[in-house]
Amino acid sequence: MEKTINYLAFGDSLTVGFGAPEGHGFVSIYRQKLEQLLKVPIHLKPAGKNGATTSQLLQTIELDPQIQRDIREANLITITAGGNDLIQAAIPFFYQGDPAYLKSALQMYESNYKKLIGEIEALRKGVEEPFLIVLVGLYNPLPQVPDAAYWVQRFNLFLRKLEQPHILVVQVYDAFVGQDSRYLSEDAIHPNEIGYEELARQVEKAVSLQHLQQLIQ
Numbered sequence: 001m002e003k004t005i006n007y008l009a010f011g012d013s014l015t016v017g018f019g020a021p022e023g024h025g026f027v028s029i030y031r032q033k034l035e036q037l038l039k040v041p042i043h044l045k046p047a048g049k050n051g052a053t054t055s056q057l058l059q060t061i062e063l064d065p066q067i068q069r070d071i072r073e074a075n076l077i078t079i080t081a082g083g084n085d086l087i088q089a090a091i092p093f094f095y096q097g098d099p100a101y102l103k104s105a106l107q108m109y110e111s112n113y114k115k116l117i118g119e120i121e122a123l124r125k126g127v128e129e130p131f132l133i134v135l136v137g138l139y140n141p142l143p144q145v146p147d148a149a150y151w152v153q154r155f156n157l158f159l160r161k162l163e164q165p166h167i168l169v170v171q172v173y174d175a176f177v178g179q180d181s182r183y184l185s186e187d188a189i190h191p192n193e194i195g196y197e198e199l200a201r202q203v204e205k206a207v208s209l210q211h212l213q214q215l216i217q
Contacts (some may be wrong), residue, residue: 003040003216004040004041004042004043005034005038005040005041005042005043005075005076005215005216006043006045006070006073006074006075006076007031007034007042007043007044007045007074007075007076007077007078008045008047008070008071008073008074008076008077008078009027009044009045009046009047009048009077009078010047010048010057010067010077010078010079011047011048011049011052011057011078011079011080011081011136012048012049012050012051012052012053012057012080012081012083012084013048013049013050013051013052013083013084013190014026014048014080014083014136014190014191014199015027015046015047015048015049015078015079015080016046016048016049016050017048017196018050018190019184019185019186019187019189019190019191019192019195019196020185020190020191020192020193020195020196021193024193024196024197025196026136026191026196026197026199026200026203027044027046027048027078028044029196029197029200030078030200030203030204031044033200033204034076034212037209037212038212038213038216040216045070045074047060047067047070048080051084052081052084053081053084053085053088053112054081054082054085054108054109054112054113054116055085055108055112057079057081057112057116058112058115058116058119061116061119061120061123062119068123071120071123071124072123072124072127074131075129075130075131075132075215076131076132076134076212076215077120077131077132077133077134078133078134078135078136078203079116079133079134079135079136080136081109081112081113081116081135082109082113082138082155083138083141085105085108085109085112085155086102086105086109086138086141086142086148086151086152086155087141087142087189088105089101089102089104089105090102090142090145090148090151093145093147094145099147102147102151105151106151106154106155106158109155109158110158113158113159113162114162117133117162117167120133130166130214130215130217131166131215132166132167132168132207132211132212132214132215133166133167133168134167134168134169134170134203134206134207135159135162135167135168135169135170136170136172136199136203137155137156137159137169137170137171137172137173138152138155138156138172138173139152139172139173139175139176139177139183139191140152140173140176140177141189141190142189143180144188152173153173156171156173159171168206168207168211169206170202170203170205170206170207171202171206172198172199172202175198175201175202176195176198179195179198182194182195183195183198
């Protein structure tokens with residue numbers, strides 16, 4: 001029987017592909033790249049939600065039996081999370097200039113992300129199939145806000161602590177610096193089609209063939 005890779009794309013609007021035409025988000029593009037590379041069918045389960053914060057994503061994993069099933073069955077899981085935590089804190093910060101908003105958003109993000117990974121690991125207990133988790137870091141969604149770059153990098157720095165042999169972190173920050181007009185859609189926050197292509201390219205670059213081949217052994 002031919003091997004199929006079950007790909008669960010979990011996360012916020014970046015997973016949905018908001019800002020680009022249907023089928024042109026990074027998930028669709030990355031899936032096509034994988035099929036070409038591995039020559040096996042990639043069965044995609046899209047589970048993105050526009051505006052979702054890490055708190056909401058964690059809650060989904062804790063409470064949604066369908067997502068729990070998908071996690072147990074997945075060989076590959078990509079996660080985009082944290083951008084909304086940052087944006088929600090940046091608004092009061094922008095008006096009041098108090099970095100405490102961003103500091104507490106960072107702490108909440110770190111705590112939620114650790115729990116989220118813990119939940120996935122717990123759901124996978126006893127599952128023999130190999131799996132890979134790919135965590136996509138943040139670009140700066142608010143280049144117009146002073147200090148945003150500093151906080152985005154703090155968020156990204158934390159992600160590195162989560163790396164393990166089966167958990168890869170993709171840093172996309174540098175690829176987006178200075179490319180706002182090229183890579184961001186009209187709302188100046190979400191990527192456009194070209195921006196999502198760049199995201200998919202960064203993921204493809206970070207996830208080696210060796211990692212992927214383990215999934216089809």
